[in-house]
Amino acid sequence: MKENRIDIYPSIWRVIGLILICTPFIFISFIMTDHPRAKFGEVDRYMCYIGITFFSLAILAGFVWLLLILLREPIAIIYDD
Numbered sequence: 001m002k003e004n005r006i007d008i009y010p011s012i013w014r015v016i017g018l019i020l021i022c023t024p025f026i027f028i029s030f031i032m033t034d035h036p037r038a039k040f041g042e043v044d045r046y047m048c049y050i051g052i053t054f055f056s057l058a059i060l061a062g063f064v065w066l067l068l069i070l071l072r073e074p075i076a077i078i079y080d081d
Contacts, residue, residue: 004080009072010065019062022055029055 029051032044068075 006078007074008076010075012069015062015065019059022058025055
């Protein structure tokens with residue numbers, strides 16, 4: 001008996017867009033760690049580190065999705081029942 005299911009695959013254009021949009025934010029955050037505003041000095045530096053971490057994880061997720069696209073693996077499977 002064949003199961004009715006729907007496979008959901010990631011969109012390659014959205015994944016590439018995610019990677020291209022997040023990359024400049026990492027560079028901007030890295031530059032801002034060297035030149036924080038004088039008023040909030042250390043707080044700005046920590047926020048830059050958080051930004052670098054967040055956008056790096058987003059790019060890592062994008063590369064995992066690209067790998068799923070190359071392997072033709074769905075990111076979700078919906079079954080009929």
